[in-house]
Amino acid sequence: MSHSTEHNRHESDASQGTSTSSKRDHAHLSSREQSHPPEHHYPAPKQGGGALKGFLAGMVFMVVLGLVGAGWFFLRRPAQEATVTAPDSSAAPEAVEADPVTADPVTADPSEATDTPQSTLSTDAASNQAAAGNLPPAQTLDMQINHPNGSTARLTSISFTESSIVADLTVTNGFDRAITLNRSDGMVIIDSAGNQYNLAAPPSNETIQVDPGTTLEGQFVFMGRLAPGVSSLSVITNNRFGGNQDFSTNPKLVFQVEL
Secondary structure (H helix, E strand, O other), X not given: OHHHHXXXXXXXXXXXXXXXXXXXXXXXXXXXXXXXXXXXXXXXXXXXXXXXXXXXXXXXXXXHHHHHHHHHHHHHHHHHHHHHHOOOHHHHHHHOXXXXXXXXXXXXXXXXXXXXXXXXXXXHHHHHXXXXXXXXXXXXXXXXXXXXXXXXXXXXXXXXXXXXXXXXXXXXXXXXOOEEXXXXXXXXXXXXXXXXXXXXXXHHHOOOEEOOOOEEEEEEEEEOOOOOOOOEEEEEOOOOOOEOOOOOOOEOXXXXXXX
């Protein structure tokens, strides 16, 4: 019976030791668990960014493709336009032909800007030519008249202007008294049509007096433009009261000039 009691005591001590050891182990585990808190595994968020990235990548690709296509189009277009609008040497008149509807009426017909000045110049030139053509050219002459009183007169040239007729005349008085050539304004030119041109006498010698034994030489100006269409003219001294006698102091001298 004492043996049984010792055995029970031994088992009791063993169980107590075991219990004490278990408590120690449990305390040790508890302390370990407290020093290392448990990890909490939260659920991972859903990965929804993949679809958005794919969409953005597609948009970028489309934009790049559009830019490439637009660049190709604009690079291609000038070449096509150059091909279409290149002038054909065989069709040059058609390429420069102006549109009659949209063309500026002032510049479309260059002749409009120059017709009037050209016409005016042509008319002026024609008038000048006609005026010059109506006047005969200057004539060099060698005509001489001897009067019975001993006087001589020589006509060397005659010319025509727009306002006068000019005669180069030389008169030598071989008479013993003074003679006059323009008595009563009788020194004139008369053309074949009957028109008369009066002498523009100098104030210092209106009667054109020539003293005995002297020679008068000069250009005698007769006023007025020669009438068109005349065929001849006469240069006359003392047309109204001239005489042909050997004692005449007013000799009548007549030069007949064919034109």
